Every structure is written in structure tokens, then in C-alpha cells.
Amino acid sequence: MLSGIAHKVTASAPGKLVILGEHAVVYGRPCIVTAVGQRLFVTATPIDKPVLELSAPDVGLEAYSKPFAKLGTGEVPKAAAFVEGALKTFLQHHPLRGGVRLETRSEFSSQYGFGSSSASAVCAIRALGGLIGLAMPPREVFDLSFRTVRDIQKTGSGVDVAAAVYGGTLVYEMEGRRLEALPVTPPLVVGYTGIKADTVTLLKEVAARAEREPESVEAIYIGIEALVEQGIAAIKKKDWKALGEVMNHNQALLETLGVSSAVLDALIAAARGAGATGAKLSGAGRGDCMLALAATKKHAVEGAIAKAGGHVIEVALGVDGVRLEA
Ligand code: MEV
Secondary structure: OOOOOOOOEEEEEEEEEEEEOOOHHHHOOOEEEEEEEEEEEEEEEEEOOOEEEEEEHHHOEEEEEEEHHHOOOOOOOHHHHHHHHHHHHHHHHOOOOOEEEEEEEEOOOOOOOOOHHHHHHHHHHHHHHHHOOOOOOHHHHHHHHHHHHHHHHOOOOOHHHHHHHHEOEEEEEHHHOEEEEOOOOOOEEEEEOOOOOOHHHHHHHHHHHHHHOHHHHHHHHHHHHHHHHHHHHHHHHOOHHHHHHHHHHHHHHHHHHOOOOHHHHHHHHHHHHOOOOEEEEEOOOOOOEEEEEOOOOHHHHHHHHHHOOOEEEOOOEOOEOOEEEO
16 A cells, blocks of 8 residues: 555535526526535545556446556547546646546436536546545636546536535536525426437537527527526525526527427426426436426426426435545
8 A cells, every 4th residue: 555645535526407507608608506416426546556447337337447648548438538537637736656446436327417427527536636635625626627527528618517516506607707605495396308418419509500690699698697697686585486487588598599309398398387486408408307496386396297208306406515425
């Protein structure tokens, strides 16, 4: 065992759901995001040689290894990319003596759109810091993780990274320029469509549309920004009627942007029909999850989503951000 290094460190981070403002956030507008109470874990164990050994059985990766000198080069399987990238970024700032074995485990499916890739990068950075006894303020974990995710995806706002690092329910702007913890989390029901959204493809599609029709897409983003500000005020006042209306308007703008789908529309209509004060897609769209605001009639709303073919995910919201596990 190497001296001055912990034997084994586990970090965990939550997944995320965007409450308001997706897509517009990629273009500098604010959004509201909440951390979901299903977590991703990365365990780091020191090894002697300067090599990464990685296993991520939840995403079908076993016994993967890469010398430190070759990190980020050659064939990097998708399942390894974010953890390998996180290690590469970390080593640019904090040298490790020897190498490291990293194991990931997730409480949630990577199909849900909860941001498992970003959460794995965040956990890897925090676990590596823990291994060499670094206190690591959240801002440093955010900056290193955001850089990792941007290097790999070349796009995205970093909202998943922010939720994984800071937890709670947050107002977020690109690169962490605005980070404001909200004092309450709205009473939301989460419905999964059963369809995995391809965020990067959708972001490219939206960007192409903005090239063709810059004025109409800009008008959508301006509308979403105004709704997010109204949503922040409604959440602070626990005014669920107002928040529901804001969610419905945000959904209408996302439909105009072209990122909703028949399945999402059906789950949203079912939730509203059963008494949800508002409902909308969450995240990239075309699949993943929808959210319904149900301060009352929660069971009726859940039943209606299930009857319409959705899978209700029972999950706490506004939970803790990244932490080291005992
Ligand atoms: C995806 O969860 C949210 C998007 O706004 C993309 C991003 O912010 O990176 C669609």
C-alpha cells in the first residue's frame, strides 16, 4: 500500500431532473434543476502501477484498463469515457503516486436521463480527491467535472454536473455563472416514457433549427427565460398553481421547439387530466422523463401516468449533492 493514500474511498452523487428551462440553458438562459434521490457511486482503490483499472458492471464494462500515459487516447468505450476523462482531468491538477482502480455502481438506470455520465465524472473526481486527502470545495469538483464533460460531449450546459455536485433544487446558468439554492422543492411526480433520449443528437438538431430560424428559436428562449424567473418566484412562495401554469407554458414552448413527442404528450395530458396543476417533459425531450406537479391528487396523477403507459419513478427530490461515503 502506498503511504499517505487512503485504502479505499467511495463517493456518491445524485441524478438530476430539470424542472424548467432545458435547452434554453445551453444558450445562456437560467434553468431550475433538482437532484434526485437515486445515486451513483464510484469507489477508488490505489494500485501500484500508474494504470487505470475500471469496472462499471451496470453499463456492461468489466476489467477495462489503460496506462495513465494513454488516458483519453485510442478506443475509449462509451461506458468508460466519463470516468476515464475525469481521471485525466484530475491528474492535470493533482498527481497521484501509483495508479487507481475505479468501480462504478448506480441506483438508477442510465436510460432515465438522470445524467448518469455527469454523475459518474463528479463521483470519480471526488473519490480521487478523497484518496489523497483533498478537502475539495464544491466549486473545484464542479469545474473539473464540467471540463471533463465538455471535453467529451463538446456541448451541454453542465446542469447535470451542477445537480450532482451541489444537490438540492437549484437555479443554474451555464458554467455555473448562476448557482442559487432554492429553499423548497416542488411536489413533483416523475413519469418515465420507456424511451432513452439521445441528448447530444437533440442538441445538434435544435442548434441546426436555430441556424435556419434564428429569430423564432431566440423568441422561444426569451419566453423560456421569463417563465424560469416566474417559476423561481412561484417556488419561493410555494405557489403551486402559478408554478403549474409556468410548467404548462414551458411545455408549450418546448413543443414549438420540436423536442416533445407523442409519448411525452400522452403522459402529460393524462397527468393534467387527473388533476396535476402542471406537467412538462424534463431534460432533452423525445423520451426520458416527464414531471407532473401534484401538491394534491398525487395518487390519481400517478395512476393516470401509469394507465397512459408511463412508468412512475418513486424518488425523493432535492437531495444532497456529491459526498464521500463512510
Ligand atoms: C438535458 O438534461 C438538459 C438540456 O438542456 C441539455 C443541457 O443543458 O446540457 C437539454
